[in-house]
Amino acid sequence: MISNPSLPKGFRAAGIAAGIKKNGKPDLALIVSETDCTAAAVFTQNKVKAAPVIYDQRLIAEGYKLRAVVINSGCANACTGERGLKDCEEMAKLTADALSAGAATPVAPHQVFVMSTGVIGVPLPMDKLRTGIPAAAQALSEDGLEAAAHAIMTTDTRPKMAADDITVAGDERQGGPRIAHLAGIAKGAGMIHPNMATLLAVVMTDAIVTPEVLKKALASAVRKSFNRISVDGDTSTNDTLVVLANGASGLQPTPLEFEILLTSICTDLAKQIVRDGEGATKFITIEITGARDERMAENVGRTIAKSPLVKTAFYGEDANWGRILAAAGYSGEDVHPDKMSLWFGGVQVFAKGAPTSYSEADATAAMKPREIVVRLDLGLGSASAIVWTCDLSHDYVTINGRYRT
């Protein structure tokens, strides 16, 4: 994680404490572009969708050019019925009003993307937002990315940020190659098992990107980043990732360049979420090779990443590799133990159907580091996938036994 990376050109951000969280921590983030942005977003596949997800899906479907993203933590505005949708509308209107006062180009309510995260089933405290949103608008700054990343945290122990540059080719008359910027923030840390969507994340760029390129690049980036992580196997009601491109750099990278960079930023943010998973003490990279196709590899990897028995064994630093094979076996994929081989770090413990003569001391030593790579070769083909997960610790139980209190 880079400490307070720069926002791309033409973006400002803020994060303040609006009083939504009882403990007084920052709970309201605002991200604003000076000019209209091309936008693309992915949302949770959960049938129980939070009000802001339903609200934002409409904005994206209409193809509105976005100007702002307003995000509160401390309350998910999920399972809140009709009132929840009305509250989203008011959040957007409050934001548009605060940004339009004295602005060169006013912001319309339908240009404001709304996100919430926190406890499910509790209505938004709108009185706090009525004072908070104008205050956040006052606090907007070109250095505000880290403050915004702080304000969207729930059980996260640290903010998640990533940034990178795209070099766009140019000849000498243009002053040689020039640079466009990307930056993103995200939050975890529980109910993390994204499915074609994710948690909360916002990525901004000052590159010129067409709506078609943005949509395609986002789908590809999410598939290989946020859709490859799991903290606890619970898919959230609020997962939302939005990408904003305001073109303020005047530079247009090639579609593939943009896709690669967006994938890199999303992977960076996704891995930060796993590293800060609720109660996590280990970061585990599960590499599945020898699959018939990538989908198979991904599904086996995700099943292993979800298994409470696998996750507790990592917590206990116990090289209980049978649990990994068992999880692969119930993944629903047509795997064959006789063809499987398994490694913990550099130690091969299982080779095509039978345990190797590995030393227990070596296997135990491989479980000690904070970051562990496990490789399972299915012996069926040449496709592969990597899934990132964390362990299941006593602290996960403590955090989630008393989340609302």
Add this chain to the structure above:
Amino acid sequence: MISNPSLPKGFRAAGIAAGIKKNGKPDLALIVSETDCTAAAVFTQNKVKAAPVIYDQRLIAEGYKLRAVVINSGCANACTGERGLKDCEEMAKLTADALSAGAATPVAPHQVFVMSTGVIGVPLPMDKLRTGIPAAAQALSEDGLEAAAHAIMTTDTRPKMAADDITVAGDERQGGPRIAHLAGIAKGAGMIHPNMATLLAVVMTDAIVTPEVLKKALASAVRKSFNRISVDGDTSTNDTLVVLANGASGLQPTPLEFEILLTSICTDLAKQIVRDGEGATKFITIEITGARDERMAENVGRTIAKSPLVKTAFYGEDANWGRILAAAGYSGEDVHPDKMSLWFGGVQVFAKGAPTSYSEADATAAMKPREIVVRLDLGLGSASAIVWTCDLSHDYVTINGRYRT
């Protein structure tokens, strides 16, 4: 649980310490019928099957009349390659030899059903079984059911047993209605998320039951009992349930009578497993009503029962009902939050898309008992299903972080 219920007529059982477990606890069970038994069995659907599962599937496919079941705990004989299958063969042969010595009707090796439970990936210590199996045969007794139930325990804190009678109609010349018996044992306590099969369980009856009736009754009973429980969402490599009917009572119940009683015994055993789930402090009954069909109800119930966030909230006695709706939403079923209603015990917290005006004190009080009923009405139809589960506690993490050490 009944304390040491009687074995059905013509059965004997034993449980001894053969030295497979390092702590010296009982680890070898033997169940024997004087005469040939009709048998039916269900097995794990995990693609990674333990050697005894592969071995027993062959016996059942061949339709052999069984005489004995030999079960060791402390070692699962799973992921052990060719050697694992050879060890199963030797276990069956050792058992047949020990039972045939001086017996009126000798036992053939293919009449011995073999089961193992414990650590995955370690070969069976055959030297312990070579002395243990003859010792268990010596210890066989008509009062041996509880000893056998003890000897198949792993992380279970108590043995699981169930027994019941079937009254078979008879006119006065037959001495009026007469009674046949059923008894069963099972073990949990982790890697419990049966799928068309289950953990280890043995049910015996002295009723006369044809192979066809036994097979059909078992399929129906398992669907409504063992397939409706979850401790941790991990499907084991060793799940096996076998039912033996030796006909020693001379009584033949109707197929439906038998099916109902078998379902009752299996449900009793399944619920005992959940009550003694690893680290469990709560027994949670999840009742799904208003589903389009039973499969939908069951799937929603199982998804809720697997959610770590739901399970930790129960542990923390936190009425965090949004997590239950979120889990229903990612079950893959076509559910609609606007039609859902949810109750904790007698307290309705959610009604067709919005929270009720329940008092938080009432909801919290509903979370206090050791046994809690949660009802989720999907509002879509008239089908229902009950799934039983337990909470996820600190002790679950402790037990599974250090299972092998």
